[in-house]
Amino acid sequence: MTATRGTAIRASAMVVALLVGGWLVFSGPARPAPPAPPGPPQLSLRKAFPAALVTDSPGALPDGAPFIPGLYVDATTQVGVAPTPDGTAQRVVLRTGSRVRELQRVAQSRFPRFTAFARAGSSVLWVESTATTTEPLTHRLWRASIDGDSAAVPLSADTGDAEFLGAEHDLVVHGDRVYWAAATPDGRDTQVRSVPVTGGAVTVEPVDGAYELSAWPWLQTAANVRQGGGRHELRNLETGQRVTVVRSPAETVDCGPSWCRSSISAGTGGDTSYDVMRPDGTGRRRVGGTGTFAAVPAVALLDRFAAVTEAGTSGAFDSARRLALFDVATGRLVTVADGVDQVMADDHTLWWSAGARPAGVWHSLDLATLAA
Template sequence: MPAARLIRPIALGVTLLLGGWLILAGPAQPSPAAPPQPSLHQIWPAVQVATQTATLDDGTRFTPALYLDPYTAVGVAPSPDGRAQRVLLRTGYETQQLASIDADHYPRFTGFTADAGTFFWVEATATTQQPLSYRLWRADTRGNPTVLTTDTGEGVFQGAEHDLVLHDGLLSWAATAGSRTEIRSIPTSGGPVTATAVDGSFELSAWPWLQTAAAARQSGRQELLDPATGRRTTVVKSAAETVDCSPTWCRSIVAAGTGGDTSYSVLHPDGTARHRVGGADTFAAVGNVALLDRFEVVLQTGTRSAFDSSHRLSLFDLTTLRLITVADDVDQVQAAGHFLWWSTGDRQRSTWHALDLAALTR
């Protein structure tokens, strides 16, 4: 919501002589108070939020990267001695190690995605002697971790929702190839990598769509492209807007400069159905735009700082156009697939909470 502005009431008298009568303007009536923001359980009384402590039995902190169900997550935790970063499968309070990479290789894990109990992720490493390199991994709920391929090209892996995309028995990702973009794919069971080149700079969106790559969006035309059919949708926006899109919805942010309100809206890529989400006290909580094509996940602070220590996590429901409180005093917020999860408490004693958004649509 926009920051409230203080308006001093000013007495205004208007005197008119008409037929010997003196007519004075009456005082302005106060605007009705906005209704309180409803909570998640007021709107969906039967919804369940799963909770787990963030601290594992070995004393390390687990950070989920993907939920398979409310109590099964794939995530990352350091080794107890801090010398490695691990990918773990956590079911309830039991954990299984899937990978461990020495910390001096500066490992980063991203692109987590899953289908029917099998999940995939990207491992990025680099050292002072070796350049950045990637490996794509596959595992399942029984463990069975394996490196699917190292043939990634110059992969575009930036922690976005669609770094890796599953479709038609394939795992696909985008890679930079000069002025072109390669859509690289490998069978989910393993095999050779195939590549299809597309003119321009793109990244993957919901399959089969591509969208203009993040760096190119800042300075030029922004569009969505289905390379199989050649269909293109030009994103309608003003020069002042920063816009991220799925094939169905876009998130628009317009910053008014120091001291000004920030306009935060969602709209269709063609510019229709624009809806204001909030202003200076409302921020996008995750990179994903409109999860399940319905829920925009936001943080509300009540201050003009995005770094305020007390954040309220809310959903903007695109079917009712209202904000709904999920939780107060949240710390980290993430989302993937149809799950939203967040932490409360401090980093020494924190709890993870997971919500299946699909349960809100049934």
Template structure:
């Protein structure tokens, strides 16, 4: 059995296509921009970066699926019990396992929106038997997991690293009260639990890097960023023939040709500092734009990708202009908090998870 392969397709707040190419143009003052460094592999480009390989099979038999890596060797993720009757949420470090939660599979449990702040892990949990999403927390160092709140409203998660944001001593998320196109609730609860605070913002918004919200313009027609601290909006500038996915520092622009994607570019939300990083022969590998404001994570399908689901995984380093080869045959890619991970499978279906800590590059 192999993991679910999740190279993305075009959807709201989710990016799609990208690939290999660079743009050489004129620099300020008429000077020609130097060519970027030659493409190379990750071990050559980042020899000191922390990385690890983790077999998917647990000592008691079932396969482990990571939802978030805390470092190169420590992950939070799920695995069924050996009997297959229950789903476990586990904190795994190598072969050392600590069970955080156990829920009957008959309840169809869903664990999502993971984030971490200091020693504290946070996530959202729902079951078929519950009418609401509940937020939970656990300390990495030990102790039992505990619920933070069930007062989550109609919580909206987009599958990116900002679904839950920890800032100013609180956990923040968005919820949709009634007509989601007209207003958005910004809900928050203290990291230790307590009363939920609700702030209503006109329009349809998603959480981004604190204190920012982002509106992709799909319903408003006006892509923009909103600073919750100042209550001011910043327009997102578009050339028109492109699809933008933005965060406060960078936007990913899918530039369209006559019938298909012409290329992918990175550009500041105000339209400045535009640079071509890819052509139209590959895919963006994850939802989030410019991990750590520096790394754009791409996939390059091969001739057998439609059959195997595996594609080459590459990272464009914005700081150096270099595209770095990470893996030749990755079954999907994932990233949160600066950690990048992916899986590979052998011919006999032995699955291995691989990690690269981009924070240590």
């Protein structure tokens, strides 16, 4: 990966990671962004969705170590990361109620980071990234069974020039394979890499241009290109279809196949608007204004819910920030919780922490209970 592309992608991904509080965009006519109506009135979660299922779990393991979920298997089963009690290593663990099963352990001296958790049937996948003063940054893909007591097994270290920084589609599972994107050595084009979930050789599919993975089978233009004012498009890996994203020069846009989020920055004063729209620029809806930020990398969970945080000031890290969901199906903004800390999501669950670390609490919302 070239220094320019790598630096830009790292900067973009770090901004998203900071905004979500976790531990895990542009082309078209040069015209002003079309106006959107004022932001919607806000409702409580229980009033908007009486059947909403929220489950609580401790912020620490039985051994006292702080625990950060990376994936919810179900309301009471999570896979995540925790240090050893003595702080000498980091662990990937599977927690079911009060039962904890260690899946992997890496010495802290290797500065491990675990990201890109994904589920593939009865298995969970993740990426282990390590680097030391004498060893370069290395990524390894791992798999473990959710059931039973078998040890985790490595799938591949042949990840190419990839970066795994906690975005929703760092890993994409489709069929019996898991996919990720890597840059070519010159940084101009893309390699869509994949390996069987059960293990095997890595397959590389070259794609001209700089892209990152979106919901299967889509790619979207890489962050450094779209943020640099280049053409922003969605590209279908199976059909070759390309969709140009319509946006104004003032907008920062990030897209999935169905929805995009748009923000217009006012410099140090924060974003002045936060909208959702279709990739072709239609269906624009105002979510919020100054002090409204993306809560998670995903644009619209279940293709319906945009998760945002609302700060008491124009800073994304206000300790009194509120977590809300904008329902694109109804145009309603729904308060999920106040005083949130970290916020994360996968394809069926939104979860957030509250309370002093490490003795705080993780709260999870089953998104399927909102769409029922």
